[in-house]
Amino acid sequence: MQALNAQQSLVRLLLSYVVLGIAVVLLQGCTDPVSVPAEEETSLAATSSATADAKMGPGQAAGTQDETIAGIAANTPNFSILVQALTEAGLVETLNGDGQYTVFAPSNAAFAALIDELDGVDSAEELLALPALKSILLYHVAPGRRFARTVTRQKRINTLNGAFLFVDETILTDANNRTSEIVGVDIAARNGVIHEIDTVVLPPLN
Structure with a gap:
């Protein structure tokens, strides 16, 4: 009888460790930063640049300090x-x-x-x-x-x-x-x- 009780306690303990492990994994998944593929990063950068150029307007230009x-x-x-x-x-x-x-x-x-x-x-x-x-x-x-x-x-x-x-x-x-x-x-x-x-x-x- 005592052996049976000991086995049940061991099973409960193992189950507790399994549940705790799953919770830790899930928590790490929620807090990890979302990575952006390199291709998407390039696309976002290009879009930002295009938006900045559009704000300049067709009549605006940087000119050149070398010319009069x-x-x-x-x-x-x-x-x-x-x-x-x-x-x-x-x-x-x-x-x-x-x-x-x-x-x-x-x-x-x-x-x-x-x-x-x-x-x-x-x-x-x-x-x-x-x-x-x-x-x-x-x-x-x-x-x-x-x-x-x-x-x-x-x-x-x-x-x-x-x-x-x-x-x-x-x-x-x-x-x-x-x-x-x-x-x-x-x-x-x-x-x-x-x-x-x-x-x-x-x-x-x-």
Whole structure:
């Protein structure tokens, strides 16, 4: 009888150890970190990178510290009319120099819209022949290196033309109460920074 009781006690003890062992295994399974396959990690990284690029927007670019403002403009097809205008006005040397400038650069579409807007101007050639061309271009240039976070916090910006541009976040208002939107920002150059705008701003022309 005693032997039978001893065997039963031993069985109960063994069962207790088995149950305890199973509980430990289950607990470890709950607390172990979930591993991500290498392929999935690569996919997640690529998705994060793509999302960051998308937030930059099509008009934004890092630029290059090795090129000048004039050099970057010359290598950007969307600024080809601007480059022609700068050449005609004799301002390429200025924007190739050592000074620091912020340029609000109108796109080709912006110049095309200006041709439609101005009376007596029917082509890019006539636009480039305007006596006020240099004054108009200088109205797009401000002294100093001003990235978007600085520009959008200002109320007005003094330009090399001598007249002010008025700022409301990404909207510029010129001296004629016309507006232009900053559509591309922080194209960094060795001698300043370029922001692309969708409308040519005009200084006082009287």
